[in-house]
Amino acid sequence: MKKRDGYYIQLDNAAENMLRRANFLGCGHNGIVYLLEDNNKVIKIFKSKYVCRSEYNILQKTSKSKYFPKIYSHGLYYIVRSYAEGERLDYYIKQNGLDEKVAKNIINLIKEFQKLKFTKLDIRCKDLYLCKDSSIKVIDPKNNYSKCCNYPRHLMKGLDKLGVLDEFLEFVKEDYGEVYEDWNYKIKRYLCRGIK
Ligand SMILES: Nc1ncnc2c1ncn2[C@@H]1O[C@H](COP(=O)(O)OP(=O)(O)O)[C@@H](O)[C@H]1O
Ligand SMILES: [Mg+2]
Numbered sequence: 001m002k003k004r005d006g007y008y009i010q011l012d013n014a015a016e017n018m019l020r021r022a023n024f025l026g027c028g029h030n031g032i033v034y035l036l037e038d039n040n041k042v043i044k045i046f047k048s049k050y051v052c053r054s055e056y057n058i059l060q061k062t063s064k065s066k067y068f069p070k071i072y073s074h075g076l077y078y079i080v081r082s083y084a085e086g087e088r089l090d091y092y093i094k095q096n097g098l099d100e101k102v103a104k105n106i107i108n109l110i111k112e113f114q115k116l117k118f119t120k121l122d123i124r125c126k127d128l129y130l131c132k133d134s135s136i137k138v139i140d141p142k143n144n145y146s147k148c149c150n151y152p153r154h155l156m157k158g159l160d161k162l163g164v165l166d167e168f169l170e171f172v173k174e175d176y177g178e179v180y181e182d183w184n185y186k187i188k189r190y191l192c193r194g195i196k
Contacts, residue, residue, distance in 0.1 A: 009045060009046075009047070009077050010077075011045070011075065011077060011078060012075050014073065014075070015043065015045075015075055015077075015078050018034075018036055018037075018043055018080065019034060019043065021036075021037040022034035022035060022036050022037065022043060023035045025042060028140065030046055030047060030048065030051045030055075031044045031045055031046045031047065031051075031052075032044070032045050033045075035083060036080070036083075039083065040082065040083050041072055041080055041081065041082060041083055042069075042080070042081060042082075042083045043078055043079070043080050044078060044079050044081065045077060045078045046077050046078065046079075049076045049077055052074075052076065052077055052078065052079065054143075054146075055079065055140075055141065055142070056071070056074055056079055057145075058141045058142075058144055058145060059071050059079065059081065059141065061116065061145070062116055062138075062141065065112055065116060066135070067109055067112050067136060067137060067138050068137070068138050068141065069081035069082045069083075069084065069137065069138075069139065070082045084129040084131070084137040084139050085129075085131060085132070086129040086130050086131040086132065086137065087129065087130050088125075088126055088128070088129060088130075089102075089106075089125050089126075089128040089129065089130050089136065090125040090126055090128075090158060090162060092130045093125075093159070093162045093164060094162055097164065097167075098159070098162075098164040098167050098168060098171075100171065101134045102130065102134060102136075103167070103168055103171035103175075104171060104175055105134060105135065105136045106128075106136065106155070106168070107171065107172060107175050107176050109123075109128070109136050109138070110152050110155075110176075111176070113144070116144075117145075118144040118145060119144070119145055119146070119147065119148045119149075120143055120144045120145075120146075120147045120148060120149045121149060121150055121151060121152055122149045122151070122152045122153050122154050122155055123138060123141070123152070123154065123155055124154045124155065124158060125154075125155060125158035125159070125162075126158075127139055127140040127141070127142075149196075151179070151182060151183045151186050151187070152183070153186070153187065153190055153196065156168065156169075156183070156187045157187070157190070157191065160187070160191060165187070169183065169184050169187075172184075
């Protein structure tokens with residue numbers, strides 16, 4: 001959805017009231033996100049109630065995880081959740097490169113995906129925010145319980161584009177040796193030959 005796309009969604013009074021004093025943060029294909037008045041919460045308005053429900057279902061399953069936004073309230077077409085204060089991970093890496101702390105946090109995030117029993121152990125760099133304390137937050141989880149991917153393909157593809165994939169894999173070797181051979185083999189095969 002482009003910012004200027006014209007669309008109309010019937011929201012409930014609670015959402016209408018929140019929106020009155022909210023500031024536009026960003027938009028994607030599925031929704032538009034506003035920062036709420038208290039600066040700690042955002043409201044995401046969805047184009048589709050089905051996408052809203054599916055994101056809500058993921059966020060409910062991840063509600064105990066520090067990596068995911070907390071849900072405060074929701075409606076058919078919206079979710080109010082915590083604001084991820086920080087910088088988009090890909091922008092940060094572009095500016096600063098990949099340091100050890102960040103690399104280890106990315107690895108811990110994928111370990112968390114496994115603990116949460118995600119069937120898709122993957123996320124795009126642009127959906128990760130890096131907070132001031134170097135912790136990582138997922139802002140936009142998608143299809144993690146419906147699609148399958150047993151290694152972080154898009155994430156590593158993004159790191160490759162940023163020129164830090166080999167460095168990242170070195171940290172994987174050090175920190176998560178059990179998966180190193182597998183991830184290294186699969187991502188190289190994917191990047192060279194497009195085999196998923
Ligand atoms: N929790 C958040 N904290 C900060 N910015 C956010 C947050 N959620 C969304 N945004 C901003 O809003 C944009 C669109 O949100 P996103 O959840 O990615 O929508 P979509 O599902 O349509 O891709 C993001 O790219 C980001 O700029
Ligand atoms: Mg998005």
